[in-house]
Amino acid sequence: MANVLVERAGTDVVLLRLNRPEARNALSPELREELRDLFLALDRDESCRAIVITGDMRAFAAGADIKAMAEATPAEMMERDDETNWAAIRNCRKPVIAAVNGYALGGGCELAMHCDIIIAGKSARFGQPEVKLGIMPGAGGTQRLTRAIGKFRAMQLLLTGDFLSAEEAHVAGLVSSVSEDDAVVGDALALAARIAALPPLAVEEIKRVVLTGMDMPLEAALKLEMRSAYLLFGTADKGEAMRAFVEKRPAVFTGK
Incomplete structure (x- = not known):
């Protein structure tokens, strides 16, 4: 089963849907590799002018796959070369919109922050709870969150592992706009279509x-x-x- 489902929304917009519902779309190594390959391909695809990435109603992505990290050593983590996976998203020239329902935690929050625009459902929750597992964010969570919402709010979230509601994230500057939960993907696709129609x-x-x-x-x-x-x-x-x-x-x- 594919970890990421690919759909064409019109002629110029591509929808990527994370597809690990049994694990709340946790970012397993296999899922991250699929995302990497898709973003590298879409960056070269002239027919794609905007990308929307989403999960499901329960979770955008509830962090990294803890089972895959529980016994990992520092050397094993380095061998995974996860930076290559994240760089494919970060360096994509096409505008990328995150359509977030449910939990966007840890690596899921970092994935959303790799995007250019974040549209959140009213029930969405954002956070970097890595400290509760004895680790810390490693894919931009400390840096992107601080740049988005400022040092003092970011420090509180990073050091406690607390969550932000969608409305709190919007007020803080982490989220572009808030939609009704069942309208998030449609609103993101409509915005992507508007951008795709421009030069x-x-x-x-x-x-x-x-x-x-x-x-x-x-x-x-x-x-x-x-x-x-x-x-x-x-x-x-x-x-x-x-x-x-x-x-x-x-x-x-x-x-x-």
């Missing part, structure tokens, strides 16, 4: 500049932004978009 090169460059600029001094990031903005003036889609605006007609974008 792909502009979408890709905005994502790249935002993520790269976050770790740069402001002046350097502003120069990166300006250079990238000017480069988009050389694209065919820029010409098409502006002509369509002047001519009051729908634009047709080719990603060129």
Whole structure:
């Protein structure tokens, strides 16, 4: 049985559905490898312009697979080369939307934070409870959570293992928007379709500049932004978009 189900939602959007319901979609090594291969393929797939990733109503992903880690040694953890799996998601040029129902804990919360937008159902819960198992986040939980919600709120969550409700996560800045539980995936797909209908090169460059600029001094990031903005003036889609605006007609974008 596939650990990740792949569905086409229209012509430009791909839905990835984590498929380990018996384990609340815990991120087993096999599941992470499947995600890696899918993201590498979708990054190269010109017909894919946006990706939505989700779980089920009980859990987006309730952390890593504890059974697979219980007896693991440091050397064995390093041999898994999990960084390669996460890098495939982190470096994907397509916009990625997390549609979160239920629990997004530990590695599940880290997976959501690897995405560009997070839409949460009202009953969703977010957290990094690794401390309760005598370990700590290892796929960005300490760093991405701190950047998203600030040092003091992040420290409280990381050091206690407490959860945030969907509304608390939204107020804190971790979640983009909150939907009714049964509307989460539909809302995420609708948003993905809106983004997929826009000029792909502009979408890709905005994502790249935002993520790269976050770790740069402001002046350097502003120069990166300006250079990238000017480069988009050389694209065919820029010409098409502006002509369509002047001519009051729908634009047709080719990603060129």
